[in-house]
Amino acid sequence: MTKATDTLIEEPILEIRNLQTSFFTDKFEVKAVDGVNFAVPKGKTLGIVGESGSGKSITSLSILRLIQNPGKVKGGEVIFKGENLLDKTEAQMRQIRGNEISMIFQEPMTSLNPVYTVGQQISESFQIHQKMSKKEAMLRSVEMLKLVGIPSPERRVKQYPHELSGGMRQRVMIAMALACDPELLIADEPTTALDVTIQAQILELMKDLQNRLGMSIIMITHDLGVVAETCDYVAVMYMGKVVEYAAVKDLFKHPKHPYTVGLLNSLPRHDIDLEDEELQVIKGSVPSPADMPKGCRFAPRCPFASEICRERLPDLEESEDGNQIRCWIYTDEWDGEPEVNVNGERTS
Amino acid sequence: MAKELLKVTDLKQYFPIKGGMLGRTINNVKAVDGISFTVYEGETVSIVGESGCGKSTTGRAILRLDEPTSGQVEFNGEDLLSLSKRQMRAKRKDLQIIFQDPYASINPRQTVRQVLEEALQIQNVVPKSERDAKIAELMEVVGLGAHQADRFPHEFSGGQRQRIGIARALSVDPKLIIADEAVSALDVSIQAQVINLMKKLQREFGLTYLFISHDLGVVRHISDRVIVMYLGKIVEMGDKKSIFDNPQHPYTKALLSAIPVPDPEPEKKQERIILQGDVPSPIDPPSGCRFHTRCPFATEKCKVDVPELRAEDYMKEGHVGACHYMKEIEEGTHKPNY
Known part of the structure; x- marks a missing residue:
C-alpha cells in the first residue's frame, strides 16, 4: 500500500x-x-x-x-x-x-479548432516542438491516433472535429496532449x-x-x-x-x-x-467569495465548528501518516467538544 | 395494487429530417420508437440511459411539449393525445415538469413572486385574494424564506433556483411531476439537499414522480422502479432492487459496471464490462436488437430478430428485459465473445 x-x-x-x-x-x-x-x-x-x-x-x-x-x-x-x-x-x-506539460479540457468541441483537420492540429505540436516536416508530422499524427485507439486512423486524420463523436474528440484531445511525450x-x-x-x-x-x-x-x-x-x-x-x-x-x-x-x-x-x-x-x-469567512472557510457550514474555527484560519498540517489536514479539531488548540465524531471514528 | 396514474402505450416520437431540393422529409430521427410503461400513483419511476436514448423526449412527449408521432398516453384513464390544445393546457395543472437548467427555465426578468403568480393565475388554482398567502406558503415548503419572494432569479444560487423551479411546479397542486435531470447540474452537497426535499414533498403531498436522469446513484436513491432505455427502446424495466442487484440485459450490466465507485477498495469488486464503440445514430438504428453492435453476447440471431420485453421464470414479478439470451447468460451457458 x-x-x-x-x-x-x-x-x-x-x-x-x-x-x-x-x-x-x-x-x-x-x-x-x-x-x-x-x-x-x-x-x-x-x-x-x-x-x-x-x-x-x-x-x-x-x-x-x-x-x-x-x-x-x-x-x-x-x-x-x-x-x-x-x-x-x-x-x-x-x-x-x-x-x-500538456493539458486536456472538459469540452473537446470548444478546445479543438473547427476549421482544421484533426491531423493538422496534432501535427502542429510536432512541427513546433520537434521541428518535423509537415509530412513526417502527419505520419506521426496517424501513429498517435492509433495509440489512443481510434479505428482507421489514416482516414480519421483527414477529418474535421465535427465529423467525430464526443468520445472520439476526447481521444483526439488526448492524442494532441500526448504528442510530444x-x-x-x-x-x-x-x-x-x-x-x-x-x-x-x-x-x-x-x-x-x-x-x-x-x-x-x-x-x-x-x-x-x-x-x-x-x-x-x-x-x-x-x-x-x-x-x-x-x-x-x-x-x-x-x-x-x-x-x-x-x-x-x-x-x-x-x-x-x-x-x-x-x-x-x-x-x-x-459563501460568495466576496463574503469570505474570517476563520476556517468551512466553519459556517461545519457541524463541529467552535469558537476558534470562526475566528482563526487553521494551517494545513502534516500528520504522522504523512497526510495533510487543515482543521482545528486535530490540533492542540481545539476548543470544542474534546471527543469529536467526524467520520464515525472518535478523535481525541 | 395502487391505481394506474399514467399509462404509455407504444409511444413513438420521430423527428423528420428535411432535405433535398423540395425540402421533403428524407428520413426520421427515431428518438422514441414504440415504448410502453405504466406509472402508479404515489411512486417514483426513473428513466435512465445515455445521451440520445430518448429519455427526455419521452418526458416531453407525455406532456405534449412536442407532439408525439403515434401511440397512447393515458393519464387517470383519459387519453391525453386526443385532447385539444386548450384542454391539454388545462390538463397541465395535473402534470408538471422541472427542467435541468434552472437558469434557462425561469424568466430572468420576473421576480419569484411574478413567476409563481403567473402559474397560479393561468391555472386559477386559488382566488386572487389568497395568492399572496399561497406564494408565502410555497416558498416555505421548498425551504426558501417568504421574504425572498420579491427577488430576481439571479439573486439566488443554483440550488435555490432549482427550489424555485420546484415551487413553480408545486404551485398548481399537480399529481405527477416529471423531473428531467432536475438535480444533474448541482454540486453534490446541494444535490443531496434537493433530493431530500423532493422525497419529503412526495410524502407530504402524495406526489408521483417520473424521474429522468443519467445518474444511476441518484436513481437508486430516489426510485421505486427503473426503466432503462437504449436508442429509443426500453431494454429493461423492473423494481429498483432487481435492476441494480440483478440486472438481466447486457446493456444494463455494462452501464452499471461502467460507473466509477467512490471507494478504492470496494467489498464486492465488480468486473467492468467495457463497451466498444459509440452509440449508433438513431436515424438509422441497427437491425434486430439495437444493442447488438456493442453487445459482447451478440449472435447472428440478434442482428435479425427484434427482442421483445419478457420475463424469465426466475425473475421477480414486474421485472422484464429485452434480450434473447437472458437465461443463458444467467446460467453461464452463453459466453461473451471477447
Whole structure:
C-alpha cells in the first residue's frame, strides 16, 4: 500500500507552494486560489476534487500560466523539475506548454479548432516542438491516433472535429496532449461531458497510456468515483484552499476533514442501497467569495465548528501518516467538544 | 395494487429530417420508437440511459411539449393525445415538469413572486385574494424564506433556483411531476439537499414522480422502479432492487459496471464490462436488437430478430428485459465473445 509519506521520498515532478491567484473587479478582489500547496509525485496521479468555485480549475490554469485579465497569479511558486515556472519568460513557457506539460479540457468541441483537420492540429505540436516536416508530422499524427485507439486512423486524420463523436474528440484531445511525450499531463474534468460507458473507455485509455509512457497526471474532477478509480493521491479543495491531502485509500477509508466527510456522505451511490434513509447533507451553500469567512472557510457550514474555527484560519498540517489536514479539531488548540465524531471514528 | 396514474402505450416520437431540393422529409430521427410503461400513483419511476436514448423526449412527449408521432398516453384513464390544445393546457395543472437548467427555465426578468403568480393565475388554482398567502406558503415548503419572494432569479444560487423551479411546479397542486435531470447540474452537497426535499414533498403531498436522469446513484436513491432505455427502446424495466442487484440485459450490466465507485477498495469488486464503440445514430438504428453492435453476447440471431420485453421464470414479478439470451447468460451457458 502506498502511503503519503512516500511522497517525501519519491521525488515530486511538480511542487506548488503557497500559490495565490486572484481576480480583480472594481470593488473587490476574489481570491480564487488562496495559498495552495501540494506535490505531484513522479509517475503518479494526483486528483484535485472540489465543487464549483473551489478553485481547482484556476489552480491548473495557474500552473501553465494561462490566467488572463482580470485574473493574476499574485504569488507563490510552481516548481517543475526544480525550476519555478512563475519566473519563466513567455517564450520559455511556450516551449514547456504542450511539450513538457500538456493539458486536456472538459469540452473537446470548444478546445479543438473547427476549421482544421484533426491531423493538422496534432501535427502542429510536432512541427513546433520537434521541428518535423509537415509530412513526417502527419505520419506521426496517424501513429498517435492509433495509440489512443481510434479505428482507421489514416482516414480519421483527414477529418474535421465535427465529423467525430464526443468520445472520439476526447481521444483526439488526448492524442494532441500526448504528442510530444509530456512528463506531466493536466486533465481538467476530461470525462465530465461524456456518457458513463464512454467515460469508462477514456479512463481505461488514460491509465493504460500512463503505464506505458510513465507520465504524471493531475486529474481535476468533481466526481469522487473517478478519483477513487484513477488517483494515487488526492487534494480536496474548498474556497481556494486545500483542506485535506491524502493517499487515495486513506481519504476514502478515513476521511478527516468535516468537508470531505460531508462530500462522501452526501453522494448517492449506485452500489449501496440506503433503503429509506435520507442522504446526509452539508447544510447551507458555498459563501460568495466576496463574503469570505474570517476563520476556517468551512466553519459556517461545519457541524463541529467552535469558537476558534470562526475566528482563526487553521494551517494545513502534516500528520504522522504523512497526510495533510487543515482543521482545528486535530490540533492542540481545539476548543470544542474534546471527543469529536467526524467520520464515525472518535478523535481525541 | 395502487391505481394506474399514467399509462404509455407504444409511444413513438420521430423527428423528420428535411432535405433535398423540395425540402421533403428524407428520413426520421427515431428518438422514441414504440415504448410502453405504466406509472402508479404515489411512486417514483426513473428513466435512465445515455445521451440520445430518448429519455427526455419521452418526458416531453407525455406532456405534449412536442407532439408525439403515434401511440397512447393515458393519464387517470383519459387519453391525453386526443385532447385539444386548450384542454391539454388545462390538463397541465395535473402534470408538471422541472427542467435541468434552472437558469434557462425561469424568466430572468420576473421576480419569484411574478413567476409563481403567473402559474397560479393561468391555472386559477386559488382566488386572487389568497395568492399572496399561497406564494408565502410555497416558498416555505421548498425551504426558501417568504421574504425572498420579491427577488430576481439571479439573486439566488443554483440550488435555490432549482427550489424555485420546484415551487413553480408545486404551485398548481399537480399529481405527477416529471423531473428531467432536475438535480444533474448541482454540486453534490446541494444535490443531496434537493433530493431530500423532493422525497419529503412526495410524502407530504402524495406526489408521483417520473424521474429522468443519467445518474444511476441518484436513481437508486430516489426510485421505486427503473426503466432503462437504449436508442429509443426500453431494454429493461423492473423494481429498483432487481435492476441494480440483478440486472438481466447486457446493456444494463455494462452501464452499471461502467460507473466509477467512490471507494478504492470496494467489498464486492465488480468486473467492468467495457463497451466498444459509440452509440449508433438513431436515424438509422441497427437491425434486430439495437444493442447488438456493442453487445459482447451478440449472435447472428440478434442482428435479425427484434427482442421483445419478457420475463424469465426466475425473475421477480414486474421485472422484464429485452434480450434473447437472458437465461443463458444467467446460467453461464452463453459466453461473451471477447
